Amino acid sequence: MSYEAIRLDIDSSSHVATITLNRPDKLNSFTRAMHQELGAALDQVETSGTRALVLTGAGRGFCAGQDLGDLDFTPGAMTDLGAVIDEYFNPLIRRLQALAFPVIAAVNGTAAGAGANLALACDLVLAARSASFIQAFVKIGLVPDSGGTWFLPQRVGMARALGLAITGDKLSADKAESWGLIWQVLEDAEVAPAAARLATQLAQQPTRAIAAIKQAMRAGTTQTLAQQLDLERDLQRELGASHDYAEGVQAFIEKRAPRFEGR
Missing domain, CATH: 3.90.226.10 (2-enoyl-CoA Hydratase; Chain A, domain 1)
Structure with missing residues (x-):
């Protein structure tokens, strides 16, 4: 276009x-x-x-x-x-x-x-x-x-x-x-x-995690601490099953730069 x-x-x-x-x-x-x-x-x-x-x-x-x-x-x-x-x-x-x-x-x-x-x-x-x-x-x-x-x-x-x-x-x-x-x-x-x-x-960063950070920070302006703790837990659970988390941990263990894909 x-x-x-x-x-x-x-x-x-x-x-x-x-x-x-x-x-x-x-x-x-x-x-x-x-x-x-x-x-x-x-x-x-x-x-x-x-x-x-x-x-x-x-x-x-x-x-x-x-x-x-x-x-x-x-x-x-x-x-x-x-x-x-x-x-x-x-x-x-x-x-x-x-x-x-x-x-x-x-x-x-x-x-x-x-x-x-x-x-x-x-x-x-x-x-x-x-x-x-x-x-x-x-x-x-x-x-x-x-x-x-x-x-x-x-x-x-x-x-x-x-x-x-x-x-x-x-x-x-x-x-x-x-x-x-x-x-x-x-x-x-x-x-x-x-x-x-x-x-x-x-x-080049884990953009899925960046999106979650944006979501959590903005939610924190209107939520209680209890609600925010629950949101952090849920986002962390989701990200903990992601490719980028596995890659980040593996790169840390292998002492190399991670190759994030945003997934």
Whole structure:
């Protein structure tokens, strides 16, 4: 399938896929067509044997959120924002969170509105030092969506989450890292190669275990300790019967590097 609003690259040798949001003249803001292309690309990624995914943006920005030009502001016929969220943004966030392999956001510039929360929906966020994160919703009378009201309090605490959401102030990449909002800040020119190296490294790891780690960590935000202990037990039982567990133990005994297959 050919794409216009995104670029898709799948490296079969490293099992790494890269999706680049490709509307640089609009800071890679979302339209319905872009959502549809991104969904199709994720379908392709999931059936390609990919074991790690990098999500980034073309040009000087990562993603500016919703393209307001794709909405109708005609009095009496304004676009139902809830319908747009329900049809496009929420399924995308749920899908990214549920992918059975690691997802890395390489934030190369502004990540604003839903674009900021798109990055936070990935498992690890690498950001250029010049990048920034903006919960811009309040500037036009809206509430953070695409998981913003869930991601922010968990990562930076309620006081900082409310501050970011209520003021809509720009948060620098350095401060985002120091607050624990993202994983790592790098010099601008190093973000793309560092994301590629990390994805290649993670693609060689036991990705089935990584998927279980993601599941357990996220479940822990809403479950009791007793429920979490039971989940850990169940996941460990399942992983204990996997090829990768047997390979990891054998490699340890033989003092060699393991050859994980994600099964």
